[in-house]
Amino acid sequence: MEFVSSNLQRRLRGAPFYAMLVAATVITLIPIIWVFASALKSNKEIRENALALPQEWRFQNYIDAWFGASFDQYFFNSIFITVTSVAIVLFLSSLAAYAFAKMRFRGNQLIFFVFLIGMAFPLSAKLGPLLSLMYELNLANSRIGLILVYVAGSLPFAILMLRAFFQGFPQELEDSAALDGCSRFQFYLRILLPLSKPSLMALGIFVFMGTWNEFFQALLLINEDSKRTLPLGLNAFQDEYFTDFALSFAGINITAVPVIIVYIMFQRNLIEGITVGSVK
């Protein structure tokens, strides 16, 4: 009997927290739900009552929005740029982080510090000369150019995170691999990388989200419609269709849905990527 009452007590103690959390969740999600609901309404419905639910679900809005702009091209560009950037970041940062964590060489600390200070600068600090440089190298208005800029931007955090992770590897592992005639590159490829999968996954998802969503540098460097990423494409689409309410809402959702899907699948990895640098 006593057990039951203490159990009940414990549950009651949690009730106010649940109430607050439910309220906060509703307030947080209402804007998203409202945008999804509005995308199914007609323009007339939206003008007459912005709060009402759609009378009938007009999925036609999505089709019209999709063909109203080159969303298929924006999707392709975003996927190509993001996936390539993430792959390059993971490869280069793991190589460098392995050297910083496990090898003795002159300048180790200093070069690592030079990478670290890259995280202290605001984005605008480099934009002017970056634009000049990209024109000089013929990389302005180019997807490859944007990839290089994104990789350079993500490397400091990626190296910081992986270096900390690799430092936790026991030295004996490397020593015994070396005894078996394993070169350092083989050790990196065959042992270090496979053992680091969870960390690489968290880092990869984190970099993926940041790159997929990036707007400022893309806006500066890309000015051709066929090379726009999704954020740029959505911006251009909204400028063009701002008077067509329903299509604008559908356009927002077309951009938001893939991110939501990736988030649902990899939510734990993403949050691990965000928090790992902070608490340790």
Place this chain on the structure above:
Amino acid sequence: MAHSLSGPGKRAPGPRFRLDLMPYLFILPAVVIYVVFNLGPVLASFVFSFFKWDLLTPTAEFAGFKHYNFIINDERFWGALSHNFIFLGLAVVIPVAIGLLLAVFIYEIRRGRVFFRAALFLPAIFSGVVIAYVWKWIYHPFAGVLNPALELVGLGAFTQSWLGDHKIALYSTFIAYTWASFGYSMVIFLAGLQDIPTDIFDAARVDGANFRQKLFRVTIPCLYDVFTFVITLRIFTAMGVFGVIYILTGGGPFYSSDVIDIYVFRMIGNFEMGWATAAATFNTIIVVCLSTGFIKWREWRSWSS
């Protein structure tokens, strides 16, 4: 690369010394890309802010402090910077406080932790463009939902032109920023809370501490380093806010929500690269001083107490 390594090689003590090139090969590709496309342009921004520019190309003609002289006499520069500081003042309090409270609530419950964390973090996963357009439509004068919703709950007196009124446009953009950023503070605080040994909380409960006492006497002091990190993150995002404001107001009306990054972007668009690089360098110095100063102050405070 090999050239720069000849130094240590010559000074090698023993005859058996062999310069180990392997580590340099491992870091080389990362160093090259990072220096060319990130660090180099930052340093170039600093150097060429003292030189004349020919459209997009820096020239060898020294300009001294001419560009700096222009921006410090430009009231729009100071206007933009002051808006960043207003943003900063709000950003280190509001999203941080919301994030902390929600993290504590989630920590206190038993079931549904993962669900609430995931649902409340959701706005933080979107691009600034998506966030800005969601709020642009919420605030929209004809199709927007905020004014009708306020009327519905009897707060009709508060309906207004959220983005068109120069007195409140900046604060309207701040609401959108908060919606998208409290989630970061929340997940970081939650990770910090889960690192605190639970017996501290048990002890507080046995001693009969109420929620408020526990929050201010136990939780917040235990999260000292996490606070430093969360607030430093806010310093960077508030001083570097761009996309949300650029889309919601473009810095307007009448530059009332202009911020430094929009100012710099506008200068680049007008091919005023001297002013753009000077403003960017000025801002960089402020951000670096603010963030490192804040971190040093927090370290000093934790030692001295």
